[in-house]
Amino acid sequence: MKPVNPKLFATDRILKNLQGNTIKGHGRDHTTHIFIHFDADCLSAAKDWIRSFSEDTITSAKKQLEEREAFNKDNTKVGDLFASLFLSAAGYEALGFTDVHTKFSDQGFKAGLKARRTETNDPEPQEWEKGYRAEIHAMILLADDDLTRMGIFTKGLLDIVDKFSRINVVEYGNAIRNSEKEGIEHFGYVDGTSQPLFLQDEIEAYEQLHGVKLSPPSDNLKFDPSADTDLILIPDPYVAPNPEKPALGSYFVFRKLEQNVRAFKEAEKKIGKQLFPNLGDESKRELAGAYLVGRFEDGSPVLLDDEDSIPNSAHFNNFDYASDPSGGRCPHFAHVRKANPRRDAFDKSRTMARRGIPFGHRDVDTELDPIPAQTPINGVGLLFMSYQASIENQFEFIQRDWANNAAFPADSTGIDPIIGQSAVTATPAERSSDRSYQFPQTYVTPSPTIPAQFDQFVTMKGGEYFFAPSITFLKSLV
Template structure:
């Protein structure tokens, strides 16, 4: 497997044509997401604006890597990060009527609202209005300086309003613990297990985990770029690539989740069983308490030593969405994994670092802006959501009917949804179980499927 080496000049052309954030997260703490619908009769204005955006504002992966290098060496902050995404409707508006012939992904061509039977999402009438409407494009703006980000966002929005309707603007802000690790609103370190495409990231993984040979590692996170990239169909043969992009707004009821976690009567193990890691990131399959060294980045484990689920239950979120094991002949589980780039949204009056009491926790208005890149929405995002998260019989061992849907993101909106009954280990590592019921505390508020085009495509509109 060939990893990307930023020092390899032969990859320079490829890197400068690819939008940033796909093969490595942009790393900024604040984000602005602008969803838009272009007005009829302003097609040329939209094309001109996108061309200017691509030339002046979009961040190529080469630029992202250069800025990362400067920050690591000299703490030099980078420019405001920008990326741009189109739906099939956006392509058609811009004059590409053959978009459904160019792209083979049925999910992308249909749109998220028309895949309710696959994802088992709530009816779009229950989505937030801005995300339920017809969306042509999304603009992502990000920076560590919220004011700097906001200034550019306003400049671009003022120009956008001439030829586009703004469906909605979503804002994300990172939450961090005392170690600097990113959290989601339930309080758990998030985004640890990611496919790694860069040579220096794999080198760091090997060093951080004390691995001498990746071939003997419990988990090898290395990934080929074709896990998330496809050749831009409108720039074929030009060394130009893009990626399918999924956006979902997931609202979290923190107060009720933490109350349910407490009512399990299992102490810190209750939440660890639900998530698959303790709040600090320590994998519950390896330890019955948090506090591991490198807990917020530890990823060298699998579940081969825990076939019964006595340490990490089969229903645990990280076990269902990344089983680290091939269950079916000819189906490599790693082929379904996505590059996840989510960020929390919503304001909390009491910072998570202060460990707020139950009465201070929000019941809504906060959550995760889930984002992912993949080569195939069907085979990656939708497969994980449908075949794994929403499937009460996955993983299919040892007793398929005892698993249950993913407690965190499993939300089958079907006529007869499976009961949310789960068999928790009676004691850590035990084969005996205690049956408990855990309700749903995450609500999908809307989203859409996009494609992140190559920069040459956008520059040449």
């Protein structure tokens, strides 16, 4: 199924039974995430609710893409409230599926996020926020552009869910947009670039934007983002194979990542003064930040220029690092280079469909370019979410072997300065201690590099591994 054309009959049968937000993000600006633990004495009620919720409320991929097409024709049309449901391995077991460890093959999913700390270098669970320390069985995702409508629905849903489960925690996400209406995260950088593309129209739009051809590849093609749905979808293990009505699901990762915005902005300022003494203060900060992230705030790749605002900056993606083996233009440790090396088919097979959204309130809009003293040190961040066909081979591999690996993609690279985490044996004090990186030296001679030290900017506060079951499974739960 490459690429996906929703108008084909064979594809239509798949999309009807697939939960939305998988092959394409739901696109809403506000989200509610409800984490629950099923009451052992109320499992019949829980199953009844899941069946009715999947029948009446869950958004299929088919419906989501129909709403997307309607919006593209008339952008005044607002889609319905979006909803999806995820189960953890413990959640399947709580519902009576005693064979979950034989039905599923992914070791990460079966063990759960807490037990996989040695793979991800996450903090001890007792350091997580309270709501995530207890066992989580399911997550309900609601999303809407109408914040009031979502709030009213959430209130009623919580009253229902409370009758058969314990509510662990409720999280709220709210998109942040820059002046170009592009989604950004709290550090101020365009987020969600370099996503795998599954839809025919998105692939065609990529070709048109970059003036390239993917198949057969044109000579000027540097990066092919097209992806087979096998990258994120697998057959639902609890539904018998049926070619006439395929039932697919996806492994789902949720992580609450708190961002210390003030520390990051201070680091940009400090590094900029060291590296670029001949530039203006704002140019120093912006270029230093681009070295840390690998892109400027507007999305322009630092590999291509030492200034931002290249055409279509937030969507420009046709580049690789073949021309920069030394890291002289884009440092080896830069977040986007660590998380997506863009080298070969192996790298591409490790990618995920990321669906994150910011959380938390800030007093000064990022567009006003606040000074560090006006930026938050906690309480804001990213609700990281991703879909993949294997948590082990995709999310955990990227976090362990790339982001946390100081020797990737070259010796003495250092860990990813944005999402990299220290060794699992590190104490809280060691996790927040200064790290030293060698930056490419472009403007100052004779030294080719300058060491710069800064703290860890992102802290994992809790999360879980889930599976997004097929709608077929959820409707037939007994």
